[in-house]
Amino acid sequence: MATTVSNSGLRRPRLPYLLVLPAVLLFLLFVLAPGAYALILSFQTRKVTGGLLGSTSTVVFAGTSNYRSALGDAALWGSTLRMVAVGVIVVPVTVGLALLFALLLDTPRARLTRFSRLAIFLPYAIPGVIATLLWGFMYLPATSPIGGRYIDFFGSTQVFFAVANIAVWGAVGFNMVVIYTALRALPPEIYEAARIDGGSETQIALKIKVPLVLPAVVMCTLFTVLGALQLFNEPNTLKPLSNAISSDWVPLMKIYTDAFVNADIYRAAATSIVFALGVLVVSFAAGRIVQARVSPAEKGKR
Amino acid sequence: MNKSHVRLGGVALAGVLLIAGCGSGGGGGAAKSAGTGVSGGGKLDLTFWDWDPNIDKVVALWNSSHPDIHVTLSNPAGGDQLVSKMITAHQAKNGPDIAKVEYQSLPALVSGGVVRDITDLTKDAVPSFDDATMKATRFEGKVYGIPQDVAPLMLFYRADVFKKYGLSVPTTWDQYAQEAADLHKKAPKVSMTNFDAGDPGWFTGLVQQAGADWWTTSGTSWHVAINGPQSKKVADYWEKLVRSGVIEKNPSFSPQWNKQMNDGTLATWISGAWAPAQLGGIAPATKGKWTVAPLPAWTAGDATTGIWGGSATTVTSDSKHPAEAAKFASWLNTDAAAITAQIQHINIYPAATSGRSLPILKSAPPFFPNQPAFYDVVKQVAPSARGFSMWGPDVTVAFSGYTDSFGAALQSGGTFGKALDTMQDASTADMKKLGFNLN
Known part of the structure; x- marks a missing residue:
């Protein structure tokens, strides 16, 4: 010492x-x-x-043959499109609901906030595979308590919403907590001033709270976009339950199938590299776009 | 010890912990380290990967009668997933000594160098099997596994449902289709069966019955004929049934299917002779309601059927004690006590010729108390079970192609014949890429 x-x-x-x-x-x-x-x-x-x-x-x-076959594979592009389709549903719904719940919990008239907060957060604590198995039971006509007999949750279009629903359900709670925490950190004097000026709760929420927690919302959006790019658990677990989901439904499932079912780890590695580069570009671009949107607001604040 | 040593030690310890963490995540890694070595008393320890329910009782039998060779059972996964695990474990050089492998996966594992040629170690055991059975584990004269069970494809039907709607047990596929239509007319909520696009096993059994040979060999070259006329005949038959709406089209082995099997929505199940062991878990409420019959034939009186599954006990190329491992594999599948225990606990139909006349086969499996002559029906069917002349080295590619292409055909139209074409293309492209000779 x-x-x-x-x-x-x-x-x-x-x-x-x-x-x-x-x-x-x-x-x-x-x-x-x-x-x-x-x-x-x-x-x-x-x-x-x-x-x-x-x-x-x-x-x-093998030279670049793995890359050429990965890039020339229609199945990879199909799976990418499906991933995007699910993401287009998941991202706005998740962030929108998280923001809505956080704002509702933050209103002075809200009751049972502790319980509601926990109830909304709880799905996040449930492992994705288990949640998907439970949702699978709820979707299948023979076991569905939510009308699976009348709605075909595994129809060719519906399946995107069925998968997105599970992802949203699992992610809203976490994002809600992030946004809610940001809301609680705002100084209460601002609201008092707004109320004295005659602002309603809705006006306060939309015109004061939302702009002020925008950075938190942006961060949640980024997280959700990244999560959507890594879609795997939900469709992979639902796959054996219906004919709607193929073994290459999303890019990660395709990589998994190539590597561990078809025992072609080399091609899977090439697809992984291509996919990782794609994800890197997309998340960087998404980060920049969202940042550009949010900075004027931040500048205005200053 | 000075300080730099302490720090170095800390880093080393952290490294070891990290590596240990990786090992236990891989499953079986820890079991293996105990598995290869010879422990203090000169006792040999072998690891055995098997997913049969109750196989532990059979392994216990070995351990009590062979004090010098201890077998440690492990169940890391089942079926195709175990094949993936075996390939991965082989790459890390820490596979088990012995593993259960389904017949259709064996050529791929031989091709990957995962399982060992045990021809010289099993000379005493091999004569216990007929040539038709050995065909599944002996390639180019080399033995790569000891057959455990044979599973002729059969028709399991709900006797109570058949009685209720006045159906007779179909003996031809024409009759089966006719009764499927009749049943659906009488009871729209009840279906003869479901077309399962999830598991290719039953469908390959059906095309085997129809005379298809998906992979054939001459010398060292292969011929792939997944979309041959016999397979197309089977595909067209089932497509017609599906399109007319008289049978269900959801995959088997799902909660949906379990419920349908349990509540009488499905009247038949085309399955392997191993079905009794599975039905208890699939449809527990139907004990004593199922009856087994020979599979319907394409031409009346033809006894030919196909095969769904069946497995062999293999010795891996990583095993440091192949002789002892082969001894266990031989014992498991040729010893009368071992086979009896397997029939009793796992409900297998044994591969060994002598095993088929064991007294235990006089009584039916517990789930079939209504059919005391259960094994007589299996015994009658087994000799005319027809497999492919050989499973290809890329069965997994063809099989995942089955699930995808037939699933797509059921989901959004498209013909079953075209689904077979897709499988053919996937299989040949993969074999070409790997460098197999094709003609």
Whole structure:
């Protein structure tokens, strides 16, 4: 200890590095290393050589053939379109409902707020697969308590809403809490001033609260967009229940099927890289667009 | 110990913890480390992956009679998922010693180098099986597994529903279609069966019965004929039934299907001889209501049927004790006591010829108290069960193609024949890509 104290002046700059070390190590181990491995795999392929069953297969360099077949695969583009379709439903509904619930809970006349807050938050605590299994029961005609006998939840169009519904149900609570917390952090004097000026609760909500919590709403939107890009659990768990969902329904399901069902991990790696790049571009663009929308408001505030 | 050592030790410990964390997530990783070594008393320990319900009772039988070779049972997954796990475990070089593999997956595992050639280790066991059975585990003269059970495709029907609506047990497919239409007319809410696009096993059994051979070989080259005329005949037959609305089209093995099987919405189930063990979980309220009959024929009097499933016990190429592992695989499937225990607890129909005349087969499975002669029907059908001449090395591709293309045909139109074309294209493209010779 004595050495540390005497050298503290010298050592202090090292402390931050030491503190970020675990995070950096974990990032290297679980993000960068698998990513690099996937990159290597994506340029390889398996070729069988000897005999009928080719039990002496070898892994060979494949050039860009995995990428060409991934990009030329209509199934990948179809799955991307379906992912976008679900996302178009999920993102506005999730953020809209979260904002609505947060505003309702924040009104002075709201009763049972603690219970309601918990009730809305609770679905977020339920693992996605279990929630999807439960929703599956509710959708299937023979077991449905919510009219599955009359509504075909697995119809070719309805299935998008069926999947989106599960995702929304699981995500609203978390976003609601984020926005609600932002609302509670606002100084109450603003509302008092508004009320003295004769503003109704609705006006206060729309003209004062919403603009002020916009940064929180933007953050929730970003999270929800990222979540929508990673759609996998809901459709993958619903798949065995109906004919509506194929094994390549969304990009991640296609990658999973290629890698672990069709045992072509090399092609799956190439598709993963393509998909990861796509996601990176989209989330960056989404971040910029949302930021651009929100900054004028922030500037106005200043 | 000075400080830098302590710090280094801490980092090393963290690393070890991380790696240990990864290992336990992989499932079976921990079991394996105990599995390969020889423990203190000179006792050998083998790991065995199997998903049969109650197989633990059979393994216990081995452990009590073989004190020198201990088998540790593990159930990481079932069916196709276990195949994925085996391939992954093989890449990490920590697979089990012994594993249960369904016949259709075996060529793919041989091709991937996951299972071991045990020809020399099983010379005593192989004569217990007839050639037709060994065909599923012996390729190019090399034995890759000991057959566990055979599962001829059969017709399971609800005797009570048949009686209620005055149906007779169909012996031909024409009669089956006719009765399906009659039944639907009499009781619109009841259907003869459902066309299952989820599990390809029953459909491959049906095309086998019709005479299709999806994969054939000559020398070292393959011929793929998934969309051949026999398969198209079967596809057209079922498409007609589905389009006329007399049968359901939801997938099997779902909560929806369980309910339909339980409440009498579905009057028949075309399934393998292993069905009695499954029905208890699928439709518990129907004990004693099902009866088994031979599968309807395309031409009256033809006894040919297909096969759905059936498995072999294999030894992996990662096993450090292949001789002992092969000994267990042989014991499991040829020893009278072991087979008896399997029939009793797992309701298998044994692959071993001698197993088919065991006294235990005189009594029906517990779920079929109404049909004491259950196994007599199976025994009568089994010899005329016809499989493909060989399963292809990329069955998983063809099978996931089945689920997708038939699912799409049921969901949004499109013909079943075209679904078969899609499967054919997917299978040949994959085999070509891997470098197999095709003709």
